[in-house]
Structure formats: C-alpha cells, structure tokens
Amino acid sequence: MFRFVRAFALQLSLLGAFAALWPGRVAASGLPYETYYRDGFGQTVKTQAAYLPAGLIKLDFNGPQDLFVDEKDHIYVADTGNNRIVHLDRDGTFVREIVVPESPLSRPSGVFVDGNGDIYVADTGNARIVRLNAEGRLVKAFGRPASAYIPDSFKYEPVRVVVDKRGFLFVTSLGAYQGLVQLDPDGGFVGFFGPNKAPFTLFDAFKRLVYTREMYAREPKKRPPAVTSADIDRDGFIYTVTREATRDQIKRLNMAGVDQLPGKGDFHHLQPVRSYGEILHPRSDSPSPQLVDLTVDDDGNVTVVDAVHDVVSQYDRNGNLLFFWGTETLTAAAKTGVVRAPAAIDQNSAGDLLILDGTNNLIHVLRRSEFGSLVHRANALTQAGRYEESEPLWEEVHRLNERYTPALIGLAKAAYKKERFDRAQELFHRAGVVGGYSESFWQNRLRWFQRHFGLAMNGLAGAALLAFAIRKVRRRRRTGRTGAAERTPAAIRPGNAGSGVSVAAQLKHAFTVLRHPADGFYAIRHEGKAGAAGSLVLFVLAMAAFAFIQAKTAFVFNPWQRLGVELPPLLVQFAGIWIGWVVSNYLTGSLFRGEGRFRDVLYGSAYALFPLVLIGVPKTVLSHALTLNEAALFRFLDTVMMVWIALLFIRLVQGVHNYAFSEAVAVTAASLLALAVLVAMLFILLGLGLELVQFLKSIYQEVIVR
Structure with a gap:
C-alpha cells in the first residue's frame, strides 16, 4: 500500500513539473473557449490560450452600453437603463454612482475619463456630451454644435466620446455617416473626422455609365457606413471601428484623419483589401462580423469584439492578427470567459481585458496567459525594431507552437537584421510573407552578383558573340539562295x-x-x-x-x-x-x-x-x-x-x-x-x-x- 501511495505521489509531482514547463497548454485545457490564429492564406491554427478567465463582475446593471478603465485602473460603466454612471475600483468593488442631480442623465451610452480625472459622458437621451469633474459635478454640457457645415438633416445622438490631450472631443453619433464629430474644448465644431467610404460596386459603375441623370437621381443614395465606436492611444492616434462595414472596419487615424493601417500588415501583398473580425469556422453562408467596440494597449495592440459571432480578435499596431477566440457552444447560464452579446471592451494597466456583456449585465475579466504575455513581449520588441532582442522570445514561442506564423515572421526579421539573408528568405517563405522574402532574395542576389560578377560578364559577352555569329551565318545562307522559295509550287488547294x-x-x-x-x-x-x-x-x-x-x-x-x-x-x-x-x-x-x-x-x-x-x-x-x-x-x-x-x-x-x-x-x-x-x-x-x-x-x- 505504501509503495502504491509513493508511486501515485511521484506521478503527481511529474504532472506538476510538466505543468510548470508548459503553462500555456495546461492552463488552456478545460477552457470554455478555444484560441486560434489565421495566416494570410486563410489557414487556421489552434494555439495556446492568450487570455484566461479571471472572474466576473456582477452588479445591478440594466442594459449597460460602455465601460472605461482610467489610469488608476478604476472602472466606469455607462449603466444605460438606470440612467447613471457606475464607478468601481480596480477590484470591481462598487465605489459610487454618478447621476448628476443638477442635470440628470438620460440613457448614457458612453463614458471617458481623461488624465485629470474629468469624466465625459455621452448622454444619448439628452443629445449632449456632459463633462464632469472628478467628484462627479457638472462642469460643462456640449449640445448639438452650431455650424453652417453641419447639414440640417444631421441627427445628433452621441453614443461614444474620446478626448485627446489637447481637450478636443471626438464624438460618435448614432448613424452619422459623415464620421466622428470633432469639437474643440469649448464645444465649437471643428469638422467631421475619419469618415468611411461609401461602397461602390461594378454594377454601380455600370449604372452611372448607362443611366440618365433622371434615372440615376431616382436611385437610392448610398451612404458610407457610420462609425460605431472609437478609442485613442497614448500617442494620440484615434482608432475607429465600424459595425456595418465589410472591409477596413478598423482604422488608425492620425490628426489629419488619414488611416495608417493600409499597406502596413505583413500579408498586405496577399490581402490588399483588409477585413477585420475573425470567424471561428467560416462558411459560405456565415454572416459578416459586426464589430461593436475596440480597445488599444500601450503597444498599439487592438482588441475588438464581435456582437454576431461573439468572437474576440486581437491585432498588433500594423493590423497583423495575433489571436482570436470564442466558442460556438451555447450555454444557458453566464459562464466565466464566454462572452455573449458583448457591448464594450477596455483593459487595465496590467493588460487584463474587461468585456461588458450588455445582455447578462456583467463584466468578464480575462487575464493574459504566459503564452500570450510571451507573444506580446516578443511582438513589442519586433514592432520597435529591436529584432535581435526579440529573437530568443520568438524562439521560445516557436518551440511551444511550431505552426504559429508570427513566430516565424519575428525570427525571419531577426535573421535579416543579422544579415543572415538565406535563413531570412527561408523563414519568410515558410511564413508566406512576400515582402520580406523579396527583400531577402534581393540581398542574396546582390551577394551572388558580387561573388560571380566576372563570370556573369563573361557569360553575357559570350552570349552576345554567339548571337552575332549566328546572325552572320544566317545572312550568308540567305544571300546564297537564288529565290527557290519564290519558285515553289502554288499553295495547296482549299479543302x-x-x-x-x-x-x-x-x-x-x-x-x-x-x-x-x-x-x-x-x-x-x-x-x-x-x-x-x-x-x-x-x-x-x-x-x-x-x-x-x-x-x-x-x-x-x-x-x-x-x-x-x-x-x-x-x-x-x-x-x-x-x-x-x-x-x-x-x-x-x-x-x-x-x-x-x-x-x-x-x-x-x-x-x-x-x-x-x-x-x-x-x-x-x-x-x-x-x-x-x-x-x-x-x-x-x-x-x-x-x-x-x-x-x-x-x-x-x-x-x-x-x-x-x-x-x-x-x-x-x-x-x-x-x-x-x-x-x-x-x-x-x-x-x-x-x-x-x-x-x-x-x-x-x-x-x-x-
């Protein structure tokens, strides 16, 4: 009996050692969702979990629509159905409710807290933006801006708001196809910011070419899809997400409103038209993703939530996919980590994701796993151009998951930095990155020419002499002919x-x-x-x-x-x-x-x-x-x-x-x-x-x- 107990204890210790060596795999086992990666060719790879469930925050919410995490990791929730803002501490414990008694809120749908602690609320029911101080007292209310550049038909219904370091407001108005409404610190209208493009198909071009002016005027007007939500990073870039779009749903806008994401991804040669929002198991009849909110971390990584497929997708600052996860299994009760009907997402300073479930009135907290942290650290170094420092981290990622393509790309960039162009070319080819492969091949070709320049020149000279000799021989043969070709019998009869x-x-x-x-x-x-x-x-x-x-x-x-x-x-x-x-x-x-x-x-x-x-x-x-x-x-x-x-x-x-x-x-x-x-x-x-x-x-x- 004692021998059996000792053997059992030895097995448990071995399992514990294995768990310590493979934390990503063991921790991910038994999760209520699965994590994947999809490369530029559309090949899906199952990976270790990037985030693990860390708990639920349940309070007396009523249809909440937005949440925000401030610099102190305190959480602010726009409790829309209860006409209030709920303030929680970093642990999710209730601190206070903000109702603005001097000017009550009505269906608040968005909340933002700046570096000074001032609270901005998208007060949708009152068609205004409310600025409150840290104590929750009213400082200023921004109603519909007065400007000749705003059409009379424009309906002002603020649902989200972000504020930059200058105090400029970027307001998401429900159904506003013109883009974000940009206001100065006093509420003056600056302009529409970052609008989407209207869809235009080949059939539309045909109608424009064929239809008369009267016929074309009777056609229903095509409007650009309206921005759904926005966020801002520490460098001042404005990120927008559009629910109704099927391409370029995520944008990274500079102060001029120009999108910085197109052409930046590793697979942009394979995907010149970029679509964001992943589907676990796409089918031909799968509906398009409906991205409702996004959050950006200090490294520029963007995480978005899909309200149709209940999938969370994460991309780096250049739009390269890192992970996506979710489940197709339906559960009757709320389950930790299983997001249903996500309404908003944000993250704290530790990198924990907080996802607001507007239907079940709760907040999911997801904590980054060791595998996810390893990928983030390696990718942050790569994005910063510190390729050699990232190499050992990517090697560890590759050891844990050989099919995870970002590891191959990171190792290829490190090899290129070290001027190991043969290895870089091989790794870029395995990863499917056309641009990196071409640059590595260019370097290898240059080295070959440098080593064999004399041989190449001699070969070209020999080929030129051979072509010249062949031409001379042909000319002599032609001059020796007496026109026999002209005296050949007549052409063959038809038929x-x-x-x-x-x-x-x-x-x-x-x-x-x-x-x-x-x-x-x-x-x-x-x-x-x-x-x-x-x-x-x-x-x-x-x-x-x-x-x-x-x-x-x-x-x-x-x-x-x-x-x-x-x-x-x-x-x-x-x-x-x-x-x-x-x-x-x-x-x-x-x-x-x-x-x-x-x-x-x-x-x-x-x-x-x-x-x-x-x-x-x-x-x-x-x-x-x-x-x-x-x-x-x-x-x-x-x-x-x-x-x-x-x-x-x-x-x-x-x-x-x-x-x-x-x-x-x-x-x-x-x-x-x-x-x-x-x-x-x-x-x-x-x-x-x-x-x-x-x-x-x-x-x-x-x-x-x-």
Whole structure:
C-alpha cells in the first residue's frame, strides 16, 4: 500500500513539473473557449490560450452600453437603463454612482475619463456630451454644435466620446455617416473626422455609365457606413471601428484623419483589401462580423469584439492578427470567459481585458496567459525594431507552437537584421510573407552578383558573340539562295486542310501567324497551312505552358503556389474553356455569315495560344530572378502575353471567317457571350443531373426499405 501511495505521489509531482514547463497548454485545457490564429492564406491554427478567465463582475446593471478603465485602473460603466454612471475600483468593488442631480442623465451610452480625472459622458437621451469633474459635478454640457457645415438633416445622438490631450472631443453619433464629430474644448465644431467610404460596386459603375441623370437621381443614395465606436492611444492616434462595414472596419487615424493601417500588415501583398473580425469556422453562408467596440494597449495592440459571432480578435499596431477566440457552444447560464452579446471592451494597466456583456449585465475579466504575455513581449520588441532582442522570445514561442506564423515572421526579421539573408528568405517563405522574402532574395542576389560578377560578364559577352555569329551565318545562307522559295509550287488547294504540309511546316506556320496574324489565319482557312497534327502539338504545348506558369511562377509573384497547385482541375478548366470557345465561335460565325469551317476555327484557336509558350515560359523562368522591385517588368510581360493572345483571337475570327476588323471584334464579343451562356447551361444541366441522381437514389432506398 505504501509503495502504491509513493508511486501515485511521484506521478503527481511529474504532472506538476510538466505543468510548470508548459503553462500555456495546461492552463488552456478545460477552457470554455478555444484560441486560434489565421495566416494570410486563410489557414487556421489552434494555439495556446492568450487570455484566461479571471472572474466576473456582477452588479445591478440594466442594459449597460460602455465601460472605461482610467489610469488608476478604476472602472466606469455607462449603466444605460438606470440612467447613471457606475464607478468601481480596480477590484470591481462598487465605489459610487454618478447621476448628476443638477442635470440628470438620460440613457448614457458612453463614458471617458481623461488624465485629470474629468469624466465625459455621452448622454444619448439628452443629445449632449456632459463633462464632469472628478467628484462627479457638472462642469460643462456640449449640445448639438452650431455650424453652417453641419447639414440640417444631421441627427445628433452621441453614443461614444474620446478626448485627446489637447481637450478636443471626438464624438460618435448614432448613424452619422459623415464620421466622428470633432469639437474643440469649448464645444465649437471643428469638422467631421475619419469618415468611411461609401461602397461602390461594378454594377454601380455600370449604372452611372448607362443611366440618365433622371434615372440615376431616382436611385437610392448610398451612404458610407457610420462609425460605431472609437478609442485613442497614448500617442494620440484615434482608432475607429465600424459595425456595418465589410472591409477596413478598423482604422488608425492620425490628426489629419488619414488611416495608417493600409499597406502596413505583413500579408498586405496577399490581402490588399483588409477585413477585420475573425470567424471561428467560416462558411459560405456565415454572416459578416459586426464589430461593436475596440480597445488599444500601450503597444498599439487592438482588441475588438464581435456582437454576431461573439468572437474576440486581437491585432498588433500594423493590423497583423495575433489571436482570436470564442466558442460556438451555447450555454444557458453566464459562464466565466464566454462572452455573449458583448457591448464594450477596455483593459487595465496590467493588460487584463474587461468585456461588458450588455445582455447578462456583467463584466468578464480575462487575464493574459504566459503564452500570450510571451507573444506580446516578443511582438513589442519586433514592432520597435529591436529584432535581435526579440529573437530568443520568438524562439521560445516557436518551440511551444511550431505552426504559429508570427513566430516565424519575428525570427525571419531577426535573421535579416543579422544579415543572415538565406535563413531570412527561408523563414519568410515558410511564413508566406512576400515582402520580406523579396527583400531577402534581393540581398542574396546582390551577394551572388558580387561573388560571380566576372563570370556573369563573361557569360553575357559570350552570349552576345554567339548571337552575332549566328546572325552572320544566317545572312550568308540567305544571300546564297537564288529565290527557290519564290519558285515553289502554288499553295495547296482549299479543302486539303494541311494534308500535304508536314508537321514541321505546320509548326513553323505558328511564327507566321505571330508576325502576320491576318495573313496567317487566312492561310489556315484558304491555303491549308494547318493540320490536325500540328494543331494538336501546339495545343498540348499551350497546356503544358499553362501548367508550368501555374505551378512554377516564383513565390514573389504567385505566393498561393506555396499551398500547392492542383493541376488536373486547372487543365480541365483550360481545355473546357478552349473547346467552349471553339464551339461558340463556330456557331456565332455561322449565324453572322462567316466562312470558317469548324476545323478552321479549331486549328486557328490552337495557333492563337502560341504566346503562352513563347512568352509565358520565359516569363515564368525569369520570375525566379526578379524581386518586387522589378515587378513592373513581370507585369509588363504578363500584359503583353494576354493582349497578344486576345488580338490573335480577334485576328483569327477576321481571317478564318473573312470579316472586317470591326466585324471581327463584334463577333468575338458575341462568341464570348455565347460561351458564357454555354457554361451557365452546363452548370444548370449538371445541377439537374445531380438532383435527378439523388431523386432516383431516394426512390431506390425507399423501395429497398419496404
């Protein structure tokens, strides 16, 4: 018995030692929510908990809408339903209630306390901002500002307020699409601050182009989404969050009202249009996040709450995601750490998050875990440019969670700072950071040129001499010819379709098509310069070139290939669209009295793809020697290739069907429209076929059961 007890005690001690070594994992076990990270490619990774439940603050609230933590960590709650401000100490113990008896509050929805202890209340029911001193006595009331720059239709309903060090007020008014209302310390109107942009779609552009002035005037006006809440950091930047927006919901505004977040994130090359607010398990029918409030810590990290999915998301000062957490499990009673219907969020000096639950009338307190603190310390050093100091911290984070991408990014930046560019390039590639990878590759390329400059110059000189010699030989051969080419027999009669032309000659004709497309396609139709064998070879080469482009373009210009490229579906799509074009163009040409036969369109469409081989393959090879600094060259080659292919297809329609150029353009457009109709019909038939199969399957199962 004693031996069994001793063995059991030894097991407990081992478990305790393991818990000490792995605090993040052990502490996170059994939590009512899960914590995740999502990289720039949309891949979700489960992480150790960044915050742990630290308690609930329950008082006699009635629909509270806002809370604020002052410099002493005292908590102020806008108890909207009870028409008061509740003051709590740092432990959540009740201190006092503020009701302003000389001018009672009505449905206060926002509260802010400045460095002097003055309390600002967004008194929504009275349509004013109230300034109180530290004792809660009325100092000044700011009603609707009087200004000719405020439209008469503007409805002033303050719901949030922040105040900068100068005493300027930034008021969030309910439904104000013009932005925050900026007031000077005396309540004078300064202007609207940080408005959002109105959504504008391609269909809106079409309506603007096609509609008359009268028709467009009858259209419902599109307004920018209104700012929902705001916060201010220690450097004076104003942060806004917008509930109804689907992009750029979070903004970091300087004093000029210019957003500082776009283009700052590590994944901005993958996500040029940034969307904030994470969903635990997104689906195609998932509603967009509805971000209602945010808080900013001393390092510029932004934490936001989502009122629809009940998810808390945290980003660094450049908009890079750090963590998000929540749960999809519904609970009948309030559970510590499980946020339902969040109304507001703030944090104290220790980094604890306080989340106000406006439905359950309580405050959740979340304390940063050891893993979360480690990430915050490492990221703060990285954001400050102290990469070498952050390296051991990021190494520890990476040891605890190898799939946590910010650790790879931090280590890559540290390696770059130490001029270990090979390792930096590898780590940036693993993390999927295009900008860092390009800069590291640029440094590695520079070093290679410095080491092999002589060899590179000799190689270029040798290539130039070889090209010069080849040109000389060709010129001599041309001068020795007596014009035998002009005395060759007449062209093959129409209708032979290349039966007397070798495959080599058919392939050589592809270069004639490139140089003289109208004559080249005319020769395919009327002189039999193309055949089935040559066209098949060209089409196979085009498909191979397309596959090579998709799979082998450098990471800098095609970062998504890092996730792997499934070539079979892409090749099936490529072949399907090409065949659909051939069919639709032949049918459209027949309707518009075109002279081309089906095989002429088929052969010519294979020749029109030749720029994929001629430009696409060298462009793809060249991409491995370029950085983002030379992206213009890569984009230029890509544009030339696509424009060239488009022109060749137009010339194909012109030459094969014997149209004028303007007619060829019109028929090409009609063929593309017919192709779209064919694709739509194919999807409809496919859907009906699947429904029929399911129907027959259900009947079969019903018969078997009976």
